[in-house]
Amino acid sequence: MRYDTVVIGGGPAGLAAAIKASENGGSVLLIEREARLGGILKQCIHDGFGVVRFGEKLSGPEYADRFIKELRRTNVQVSLFSFVTDTHKCDDGYSITYVCRDGMHTVQCSSIVLATGCRERTRNNIYIHGDRCAGIYTAGAAQNLVNIMGVMPGKNVVILGSGDIGLIMARRLTLEGAKVLGVYEAKSSPSGLTRNIHQCLRDFDIPLYLSKTVTRVFGTTRLEKVEISDVDEKMRPLAGSEQLVDCDCLVLAVGLIPENEIARDMLVPLDPKTKGAYVDQNCQTKTDGVYACGNALHVNDLVDYVSESGETAGIDCVKPAHKRKLIQINTEGKLLYVVPQLLDVNSDVSRVVMYFRASEELSAQRLTITADGQTIFTKVYNKLLPPEMERITVDFTQAASLRDLTVKLEDK
Numbered sequence: 001m002r003y004d005t006v007v008i009g010g011g012p013a014g015l016a017a018a019i020k021a022s023e024n025g026g027s028v029l030l031i032e033r034e035a036r037l038g039g040i041l042k043q044c045i046h047d048g049f050g051v052v053r054f055g056e057k058l059s060g061p062e063y064a065d066r067f068i069k070e071l072r073r074t075n076v077q078v079s080l081f082s083f084v085t086d087t088h089k090c091d092d093g094y095s096i097t098y099v100c101r102d103g104m105h106t107v108q109c110s111s112i113v114l115a116t117g118c119r120e121r122t123r124n125n126i127y128i129h130g131d132r133c134a135g136i137y138t139a140g141a142a143q144n145l146v147n148i149m150g151v152m153p154g155k156n157v158v159i160l161g162s163g164d165i166g167l168i169m170a171r172r173l174t175l176e177g178a179k180v181l182g183v184y185e186a187k188s189s190p191s192g193l194t195r196n197i198h199q200c201l202r203d204f205d206i207p208l209y210l211s212k213t214v215t216r217v218f219g220t221t222r223l224e225k226v227e228i229s230d231v232d233e234k235m236r237p238l239a240g241s242e243q244l245v246d247c248d249c250l251v252l253a254v255g256l257i258p259e260n261e262i263a264r265d266m267l268v269p270l271d272p273k274t275k276g277a278y279v280d281q282n283c284q285t286k287t288d289g290v291y292a293c294g295n296a297l298h299v300n301d302l303v304d305y306v307s308e309s310g311e312t313a314g315i316d317c318v319k320p321a322h323k324r325k326l327i328q329i330n331t332e333g334k335l336l337y338v339v340p341q342l343l344d345v346n347s348d349v350s351r352v353v354m355y356f357r358a359s360e361e362l363s364a365q366r367l368t369i370t371a372d373g374q375t376i377f378t379k380v381y382n383k384l385l386p387p388e389m390e391r392i393t394v395d396f397t398q399a400a401s402l403r404d405l406t407v408k409l410e411d412k
């Protein structure tokens, strides 16, 4: 079998990419390892999805459903329960092998869209010592148990991490009857959105403890208690500050990492700042014909932008291939990262959507984009917070020369 494009991952990014690729005339295969399309949205039953795109507050399944219905109106072929095991370059594109219920299949395609989402950091990633007992879950696993399986992960819960997923799980577990003893955060300020601090913690009297972390867990078969320690400004535990908290469940909401096993296997260059691939404005990686979008590209805070990057990849991946000329976009100042990191000057540069995050909480900042010393974009921000991703649209056609591109963040 041969397709114009194969999209790997049926979450919001993959759905958007497959729909756009098909609408633009491509033959598309969408491969998803789970039983249903929708990705992580299937288990996010709280509302707040789609405000930017639809001007409505949808739940995760409602948001996904809109795209699944749209997908059904296209000719996209969907293969569920299918796991990609091998991808490699062949004479006229790529060869993809996947395993599904009726065996192993190999298909050929001209382009690949990687929309594999992200993984959660686990206990091992953050070096929590102690017993190997039951009752320790990542937030996504706990969310899956409660929202999909209808099973409570514990009764007395400690949550580590004050990002949005940790805050939403604190509220969710409380609503289902658990006692959330506290949300503990190693940083000196909460990581989640301010509205989530109010709506998920304050409204439910759930305490938030800052500059503290879990350093050890205790339990013979089931978790019995955790050791909490204060941390210094570099987030190192302070000896002598340990206190024990009795609990039967520890929920870890300590960050997401773009899932890039396939990209790594294909030797697609990855950006150490985003942990996703380096891409140009069309979401094409440094490897011709391989695209990345959604959380596989960088961890997004709004699903609306996940869909947007999927659409960008989907539109471009079925266009006839052209010789790209990639220019590096440099960063200066307190920027955590900028996506895209590359500009293909042989492609449309008139409406380039760029996403960035500040590396720390900042006030009164000016973002400036220069091309060969000429300022082509500037915007002032009263406040920038690392958890809140910013989006801008830049017209690079104003530049006299598209050399030495720099994005700079500085005090106003």
Ligand SMILES: Cc1cc2nc3c(=O)[nH]c(=O)nc-3n(C[C@H](O)[C@H](O)[C@H](O)COP(=O)(O)OP(=O)(O)OC[C@H]3O[C@@H](n4cnc5c(N)ncnc54)[C@H](O)[C@@H]3O)c2cc1C
Pocket: 008, 009, 010, 011, 012, 013, 014, 031, 032, 033, 034, 038, 039, 040, 041, 044, 049, 082, 083, 084, 115, 116, 117, 118, 119, 120, 139, 140, 141, 143, 165, 168, 256, 259, 293, 294, 295, 296, 300, 301, 302, 303, 306
């Ligand atoms: C636990 C958790 C909770 C979240 N809660 C929220 C929230 O409340 N609000 C919010 O805006 N965002 C939330 N997010 C962020 C959310 O992930 C994104 O908004 C969005 O779902 C990302 O879309 P995606 O398509 O990039 O990835 P995903 O939704 O993760 O979809 C990726 C898909 O790829 C499939 N896949 C991966 N590898 C393979 C393979 N090798 N072969 C076949 N299929 C594969 C997966 O099964 C999955 O279906 C949460 C994320 C996590 C991890």
